[in-house]
Amino acid sequence: MKIRRILATTLPMLLFTILTVTSLYASPANFTQAKTLMKQVYEDNPVTFYCECSITWQGNKGAGTIDLEGCGYKIRRNxxxxxxxxxxxxxxxxxxxxxxxxxQDGGRSNCVRTDPVFRAMEADMHNLTPAIGEVNGDRSNYRFGVLPTTDYQHGSCDFKVDFQQRVAQPRPEIRGDIARIYFYMHDRYNLRMSDSQEKLLIAWHKQDPVDEWELERDRRIAGHIGHSNPFVTGERTWHRGYRPTGDGLTENATSNQPPIDLTGPVRGNQRSKIFHRPDCPGYDTISEHNRVEFASPKAAEDAGYRIAGNCP
Structure with a gap:
């Protein structure tokens, strides 16, 4: 009887503890949720990653405007x-x-719909930083490198891009940060890395050690998702011939997260005649004055709208 009384008292408390810990560390289910949480991470450090421009946050979903004049940024095109x-x-x-x-079977949109591991990678907060939209677009999916003879094209922003070589050069103060993010993503998701990129990133990691903000950023993200970037905390060190652990594959391969519905309601801009799905960067930035709601992408297209170019 005494054992039963103990179990009756302790089991509910144990279950409550388990549920509480689980809820504290719930990784975002998709990219949209990740952006909302990342705004909290950068709430009191509102500065863009590549150009160090000040951000004024808007709402609670990760949207914001940038003080381009204050940081000497020059608009290149967009x-x-x-x-x-x-x-x-x-x-x-x-x-x-x-x-x-x-x-291979349908690009990014197909991965978002069908692959829980891809959704985990896309929403991994350790891999996300706030950037000027134009710089994000100019960087595209180019590899990182050094461009000593390339001219700057964004005013005072210490960022270069060679569109023909498909190479981007970040400022020296964040090169180590970039290296450790690459190490983390390749380690966690067992990704392949080219020999030349590995050599460069190992050098950048040594040249630009972890600083206080990088550690604080890591702590804040870990507070949301339950794990740090071990290459920031020093628990792991990338080296030539490093063999990735693939920790994130086993955690997400059996995920029961439902596929994201990309055929549901979308939001259009009546001024530009462009529409955005909920997973697009511009979904929450359309002013209420210009906003038009549609039941589906097809409904928007039938009304003469086209999908935004920065939608995945």
Whole structure:
């Protein structure tokens, strides 16, 4: 009887503890949720990753505007994207997506619908940073490198891109951050890395050690998803011949997250005649004055709208 009384008292408390811990560390189910949480990570450090421009946050879904004049940024071509925050995948979605079978069968949209591992990679907060939209677009899915003879094209922003070589050069102060994000993504999801990129990133990791903000950013993200980037905390070190653990594959391969419905309601801009799905960067940035709701992408297309170019 005494044992029964103990079990009756302790089991409910144990179950409550398990449920509480589980709810505290719930990784975002998709890219849209990840962007909302990332805004919380950067709430009191509102600065873009590549150009160090100040951000003014709007709402609670990761949207924001950028003080281009204050940081000396010069718009290269796309004024609309230059004025807004976009959440950059440091390791591009194309780079990790094309290593998944789903990409071969229908590209990114198919991966979002059908592959829980891809959705986990796309929503992995350790791989996301706030960027000027135009810089995010110019970087595209280019590899990182050094461009000593390439001119700057974005004013005072210490960022270069060679569109012909498909190479982007970030400022020295974040090169180690980039390297450790690459190490994390390749390790966690067992991704292939080219020999030349590995050599460069190992060098960048040594040249630009972990700083206080990188550690704080890691702590905040770990507080949301339950694990750190071990290459930031020092628990792991990437080296030539490193063999990835693939930790994220086993955790997400059996995920029961439902596929994202890409055929449901969309949001259009009556001024530009462009529409955005909920998973598109511009979905939450359309002003209420110009916003038009449609029941589906087809309904928007029938009304003369076209899908935004930055939608996956």
């Amino acid at each position: 004024e609309t994207r230059a004025s807004r925050v976009e959440w950059e995948h440091v390791l591009p979605a194309h780079s990790f997506g094309h290593q998944r079978l789903c990409w």
